[in-house]
Amino acid sequence: MRNFTLLSHQWKAATRSAAVSKSIGIKIFMGFIFFILFLELLGAGFYLGSNMAKHSEQPIADLLRYGFYFFLAILLTRYMLQKLPTLMVKPYLVLPIKKRKLVNFMLTKPLFNSLNILPISFVLALMLGLHQHMDASTFGVIVGSVIIGDLFVNYLSIYVKRVQIKHEYVFYVFLALIAGIFSLDYFAIIDVQAASSFVFMQVITQPLWLLAGIFLFAIAYYLNFQLLYRHFSLEDFGKADTNQKSSLENLSYLNRFGKIGTFALLELKMCVRNKRTRTMLFMTPLFLLYGMFFYTNPVYFEMKGFLIFVGLFISGGFMMSFGLYFFAWESGHFDLMLTANTTYKDYIKAKYFLMLSTSTIIYLLSTFYVAFGLEILYINSMCFLFNIGVNSLLLLYFATNNNKYMDLSKGSAFNYQGVGGRHFVLMIPLLVTPIFIYLPFGMMDQGNVGFALIGILGILGLLFREKMMDIITRRFIRKRYQMSEGFRNK
Numbered sequence: 001m002r003n004f005t006l007l008s009h010q011w012k013a014a015t016r017s018a019a020v021s022k023s024i025g026i027k028i029f030m031g032f033i034f035f036i037l038f039l040e041l042l043g044a045g046f047y048l049g050s051n052m053a054k055h056s057e058q059p060i061a062d063l064l065r066y067g068f069y070f071f072l073a074i075l076l077t078r079y080m081l082q083k084l085p086t087l088m089v090k091p092y093l094v095l096p097i098k099k100r101k102l103v104n105f106m107l108t109k110p111l112f113n114s115l116n117i118l119p120i121s122f123v124l125a126l127m128l129g130l131h132q133h134m135d136a137s138t139f140g141v142i143v144g145s146v147i148i149g150d151l152f153v154n155y156l157s158i159y160v161k162r163v164q165i166k167h168e169y170v171f172y173v174f175l176a177l178i179a180g181i182f183s184l185d186y187f188a189i190i191d192v193q194a195a196s197s198f199v200f201m202q203v204i205t206q207p208l209w210l211l212a213g214i215f216l217f218a219i220a221y222y223l224n225f226q227l228l229y230r231h232f233s234l235e236d237f238g239k240a241d242t243n244q245k246s247s248l249e250n251l252s253y254l255n256r257f258g259k260i261g262t263f264a265l266l267e268l269k270m271c272v273r274n275k276r277t278r279t280m281l282f283m284t285p286l287f288l289l290y291g292m293f294f295y296t297n298p299v300y301f302e303m304k305g306f307l308i309f310v311g312l313f314i315s316g317g318f319m320m321s322f323g324l325y326f327f328a329w330e331s332g333h334f335d336l337m338l339t340a341n342t343t344y345k346d347y348i349k350a351k352y353f354l355m356l357s358t359s360t361i362i363y364l365l366s367t368f369y370v371a372f373g374l375e376i377l378y379i380n381s382m383c384f385l386f387n388i389g390v391n392s393l394l395l396l397y398f399a400t401n402n403n404k405y406m407d408l409s410k411g412s413a414f415n416y417q418g419v420g421g422r423h424f425v426l427m428i429p430l431l432v433t434p435i436f437i438y439l440p441f442g443m444m445d446q447g448n449v450g451f452a453l454i455g456i457l458g459i460l461g462l463l464f465r466e467k468m469m470d471i472i473t474r475r476f477i478r479k480r481y482q483m484s485e486g487f488r489n490k
Helices: 002-015 020-055 059-064 067-081 099-112 114-129 136-166 169-186 192-205 207-230 234-238 247-273 275-282 284-295 298-302 304-323 328-339 344-372 374-399 421-443 447-463 465-488
Strands: none
Touching: 020 059, 020 114, 059 192, 067 114, 067 136, 067 169, 067 192, 099 114, 099 136, 099 207, 114 136, 136 169, 136 192, 136 207, 169 192, 169 284, 192 207, 284 304, 284 344, 284 374, 298 304, 304 344, 304 374, 304 421, 304 447, 328 465, 344 374, 344 465, 374 421, 374 447, 374 465, 421 447, 447 465
16 A cells, blocks of 8 residues: 555656646657657567568578667667656655665666557567567567566666666776677677577577576566665765765866866866766767767768768767756856856866867777778768867857756756757757768769868867857857856756
């Protein structure tokens, strides 16, 4: 009965919140996007199933070759998009409710997430396209495998995200494992597809193997339960060990660069110490690996314009996702920044050099893409120059238009506080302008000239950055009170 009471409390908290009326438009829009995605997955699943039924001699065996990657895609999607299940436990701690009951209730919340519909819907549509090649038993085993595997992946992603809050290195270990699996398969060291087909065929021929999946799900649930039970207070996940030195103390040498270095150090501390910025910071390695989704497919090498988009995103993905909200990140103490004894230009230049250094590090790490050809390195180099010479300055200029408050204590997944439609619109010129510069030369079969022009524009931006900084500073001074007023409206 208490579970229903807790559920009732959650419903009332969600419907009676003062923020409900403010976010109803965004929720309707996201519901519409989710519905469109749902329909696209149904169509894609049925199309793939029908296509395999026509062109494959053993469609079920061929389908199962991608079973492992299917669950890996679910894991990455849940990790990036799904919110951690939470419960405001403080009011219940003084009531005669067992902690075990509260933890179990919190762990049942992921079972009612809307993302759960997508994998099973896709598989059902896929099975519909292959209905002539399977019997009822095979259908039931595959659907059961998807449900059990999705449950395991769901709670595994939740566990990794919770542990990551306390131990940040877990994210990089998690990312390294996934990258290692892809690398082993790509370089034919281990045939992951063959292993996937073998494992799932064993499950189909011996359905009792589903018990192994249930056992894995039980382990994932138990790990989450033990983690929450031992660290039930919010402080356990919100603060690191007080005896542990911050790694940012090793960066104190930035203060030697004067006020610009001091501001840059403050920006780094903000990134690491706040949940929303830290989540975005952890996504940086994903931008670095963005090229692996495309460079491994020879088809994209004929689409030079698209390769420019990929190159821009590799070295500028973090810059673009972070830079449009540069001043909004500090909305909680923006008034203090306005009264500080410093020049606004130093304040803005610190943000610029943060983007410059981050993009440079990512670019240098991305030079391993030369393994896919010198042309890839050439395109990425020109895109890098354009990012640091043009896009970085445009981001600072556009960031002065933002006057919406942002709460950095909340995660970034499905969190649209401080985000408006204009932010997505402003991303268009950053990504599309270099492609338009290249297109005329590409149509004349002079693609290298187009790439060079993109890089030259970046170099010109670097040469005239002081002049551009003056323009951005004057615009910031004109809009600073409007921004400050907007940031106070929480």
